[in-house]
Amino acid sequence: MARTADVDELVGRARAGDPRSVGRLITLVEDGASQLRGLMATLAPLSGRTHVVGLTGSPGVGKSTTTSALVSRYRANNHRVGVLAVDPSSPFSGGALLGDRIRMQEHATDREVFIRSMASRGHLGGLASATPQAVRVLDAAGCDPVLVETVGVGQSEVEVAGEADTTVVLLAPGMGDGIQAAKAGILEIGDVFVVNKADRDGADATARELRHMISLAPSEQGAWRPPVLKIVATQGTGLTELIDAIGSHRDWLESSGTGLLRRRQRARSEIQGIALATLQERFAGLGGDGALDALADEVASGQLDAFTAADRIVASIAG
Amino acid sequence: MARTADVDELVGRARAGDPRSVGRLITLVEDGASQLRGLMATLAPLSGRTHVVGLTGSPGVGKSTTTSALVSRYRANNHRVGVLAVDPSSPFSGGALLGDRIRMQEHATDREVFIRSMASRGHLGGLASATPQAVRVLDAAGCDPVLVETVGVGQSEVEVAGEADTTVVLLAPGMGDGIQAAKAGILEIGDVFVVNKADRDGADATARELRHMISLAPSEQGAWRPPVLKIVATQGTGLTELIDAIGSHRDWLESSGTGLLRRRQRARSEIQGIALATLQERFAGLGGDGALDALADEVASGQLDAFTAADRIVASIAG
Numbered sequence: 276m277a278r279t280a281d282v283d284e285l286v287g288r289a290r291a292g293d294p295r296s297v298g299r300l301i302t303l304v305e306d307g308a309s310q311l312r313g314l315m316a317t318l319a320p321l322s323g324r325t326h327v328v329g330l331t332g333s334p335g336v337g338k339s340t341t342t343s344a345l346v347s348r349y350r351a352n353n354h355r356v357g358v359l360a361v362d363p364s365s366p367f368s369g370g371a372l373l374g375d376r377i378r379m380q381e382h383a384t385d386r387e388v389f390i391r392s393m394a395s396r397g398h399l400g401g402l403a404s405a406t407p408q409a410v411r412v413l414d415a416a417g418c419d420p421v422l423v424e425t426v427g428v429g430q431s432e433v434e435v436a437g438e439a440d441t442t443v444v445l446l447a448p449g450m451g452d453g454i455q456a457a458k459a460g461i462l463e464i465g466d467v468f469v470v471n472k473a474d475r476d477g478a479d480a481t482a483r484e485l486r487h488m489i490s491l492a493p494s495e496q497g498a499w500r501p502p503v504l505k506i507v508a509t510q511g512t513g514l515t516e517l518i519d520a521i522g523s524h525r526d527w528l529e530s531s532g533t534g535l536l537r538r539r540q541r542a543r544s545e546i547q548g549i550a551l552a553t554l555q556e557r558f559a560g561l562g563g564d565g566a567l568d569a570l571a572d573e574v575a576s577g578q579l580d581a582f583t584a585a586d587r588i589v590a591s592i593a594g
Numbered sequence: 595m596a597r598t599a600d601v602d603e604l605v606g607r608a609r610a611g612d613p614r615s616v617g618r619l620i621t622l623v624e625d626g627a628s629q630l631r632g633l634m635a636t637l638a639p640l641s642g643r644t645h646v647v648g649l650t651g652s653p654g655v656g657k658s659t660t661t662s663a664l665v666s667r668y669r670a671n672n673h674r675v676g677v678l679a680v681d682p683s684s685p686f687s688g689g690a691l692l693g694d695r696i697r698m699q700e701h702a703t704d705r706e707v708f709i710r711s712m713a714s715r716g717h718l719g720g721l722a723s724a725t726p727q728a729v730r731v732l733d734a735a736g737c738d739p740v741l742v743e744t745v746g747v748g749q750s751e752v753e754v755a756g757e758a759d760t761t762v763v764l765l766a767p768g769m770g771d772g773i774q775a776a777k778a779g780i781l782e783i784g785d786v787f788v789v790n791k792a793d794r795d796g797a798d799a800t801a802r803e804l805r806h807m808i809s810l811a812p813s814e815q816g817a818w819r820p821p822v823l824k825i826v827a828t829q830g831t832g833l834t835e836l837i838d839a840i841g842s843h844r845d846w847l848e849s850s851g852t853g854l855l856r857r858r859q860r861a862r863s864e865i866q867g868i869a870l871a872t873l874q875e876r877f878a879g880l881g882g883d884g885a886l887d888a889l890a891d892e893v894a895s896g897q898l899d900a901f902t903a904a905d906r907i908v909a910s911i912a913g
Contacts, residue, residue, distance in 0.1 A: 311901070312899070312901045312902075315899040315900060315901050316899045316901075316902065318899070319893070319896045319897070319898060319899040320896045320897070321896070322896055323894065323895060323896040407900070408900075535894070538894035539887065539890045539891055539894050540890070541894070542889075542890035542891070542893035542894040542900065542903075543886055543887065543890040545893065545900045546886065546889055546890060546893060546900050546903045546904050546907055547877075547880065547886070547904075547907070549900055549901055549903075549904035550877070550904040550905075550907040550908050550911070551877060553904055553905070553908050554873055554877070554908060554911070558866075558869070558870060558873070561866065567862055567865065567866070568858060568862070570861075570865055571858045571859070571861035571862040571865060572858055572861070574638070574861035574864065574865060575642065575854070575857035575858050575860070575861040576642060577638045577639045577640070577641055577642040578638070578639070579638060580631070580634040580635045580637070580638040581634060581726070581727075581861065581864045581865050581868055582630070582631045582634050582635075582868055583631075583635065584861075584865045584868075585865050585866075585868035585869040585872060586869075586872075588865055588866070588869040589869050589872050589873060592869070592873070
């Protein structure tokens with residue numbers, strides 16, 4: 276395990292754009308290394324600059340292909356780009372997924388593109404996601420934007436939206452996604468809707484249905500109206516419009532003050548997640564020192580009631 | 595809601611054996627009344643005397659009938675008896691279950707028998723069971739033994755064992771229970787095994803299979819060897835032997851010191867359950883005072899890292 280001095284050196288190299296150092300820092304984040312706290316304290320003032328774009332959608336809608344196409348466009352504009360491919364179903368992380376490897380391989384030799392697959396759950400007992408911390412590493416390394424790609428399974432897409440500044444929801448024609456979108460609450464989380472594979476039958480119908488559903492949603496003055504775009508990611512069709520839509524949303528976040536509120540909400544969730552995980556860790560570690568046994572004996576013999584004993588335990592956990 | 599003075603009066607009347615006061619105290623326990631802490635502090639020195647007998651088994655093995663038959667025997671010996679019928683599947687409690695009403699109705703007019711159905715989950719967020727506290731009420735009211743009857747579904751039977759001094763596992767012939775017992779880990783929790791409906795085909799085979807499995811379990815010098823009894827609860831056959839076996843186990847608990855260890859373990863679980871529920875309640879109530887927002891803003895702007903912010907939240911929760 277790296278020492279603190281090494282961590283500072285790693286951060287320095289990561290900021291200079293060294294991919295290997297970025298990778299090692301993300302590994303430290305994922306593993307919950309002992310220097311994690313120090314690392315995050317170092318990164319805090321270096322981050323908070325990037326624009327985090329979440330991409331979500333059902334399996335098969337073309338998330339990785341779209342992500343890869345987006346990377347190409349951002350690279351053409353000379354951006355340094357970070358990609359986190361979050362797999363909510365996998366407890367494993369570190370290496371890239373096979374699918375990502377294939378679809379992302381055109382960027383494999385580009386030193387200005389940082390691609391990382393990770394499990395959605397961090398080390399902290401399955402509660403706190405390591406994603407925000409990995410985003411901070413990429414942010415400090417000068418990546419802007421950071422693309423966070425997640426399979427939309429159950430709750431995970433909502434979590435992705437919670438961690439992104441701009442959430443792009445992908446759909447494909449003929450998958451009944453329109454109806455599903457409404458069901459899954461995807462309408463609420465999408466800032467930009469994309470109908471990929473727009474050269475296929477039903478693309479117009481899917482886009483129309485989406486626009487209709489969006490028009491039914493209540494909207495206040497000055498609120499963001501999510502656009503519905505049609506693209507063919509494999510051919511690069513519609514990508515310019517997608518980049519523009521993401522840019523417009525970023526501008527709106529800034530001008531409306533919503534961006535600030537989202538970042539606050541994101542920080543709230545992150546703090547709560549870490550706090551809850553910390554409490555649970557301490558809770559699980561209870562009783563090793565005999566204090567709990569002593570209290571239990573008092574309760575068992577009727578000298579003390581269980582609530583008073585629990586109060587003492589709660590106080591000791593927080594200490 | 596009763597005031598504290600009323601609670602003390604209720605406790606006094608419960609100790610004198612007033613069924614209505616016992617019922618009201620258990621309701622206070624279940625509802626998590628504001629006076630719960632005071633009540634438990636009052637009850638603590640008055641309890642810790644009774645022998646808690648857990649009865650568990652699959653639906654249809656005759657738990658309620660056996661419990662009712664046990665009550666009759668204990669009453670014949672002039673014991674005051676408490677019965678808690680815990681339903682792990684039901685969020686409701688208070689009144690007796692229909693099945694219990696029918697099977698227990700012979701005791702309905704007996705003022706020395708206290709019967710109560712309750713949900714297995716207490717008010718504390720589904721984590722802390724109210725059962726130990728209800729047992730304490732019955733204990734303070736002079737019930738000895740207290741019979742806790744629970745349907746053996748999944749984890750609940752293990753929980754029952756955790757709350758009982760003596761756990762009686764019921765089986766019936768021809769239900770494949772022998773095999774199931776081994777699977778469900780019932781062998782580990784049973785202090786006394788009972789094959790009910792022993793007048794039916796297969797009772798001997800079930801008993802033999804059980805004895806064989808018990809004989810295979812590792813056993814230390816002086817350890818309790820769970821007996822396997824055959825009874826016909828509807829006819830009262832074998833009940834004397836069951837009462838004797840429970841009594842023998844109680845004696846063994848006392849002489850071996852195991853009873854003390856079990857009561858300590860039970861108190862540990864109870865304290866931990868209440869402490870965890872308390873922490874989760876406080877956690878859920880976080881953010882109402884703006885402190886979390888202020889921390890979140892600092893994290894969002896990079897002035898503070900999320901771990902340091904989480905530490906402050908943890909400290910405030912415990913305070």
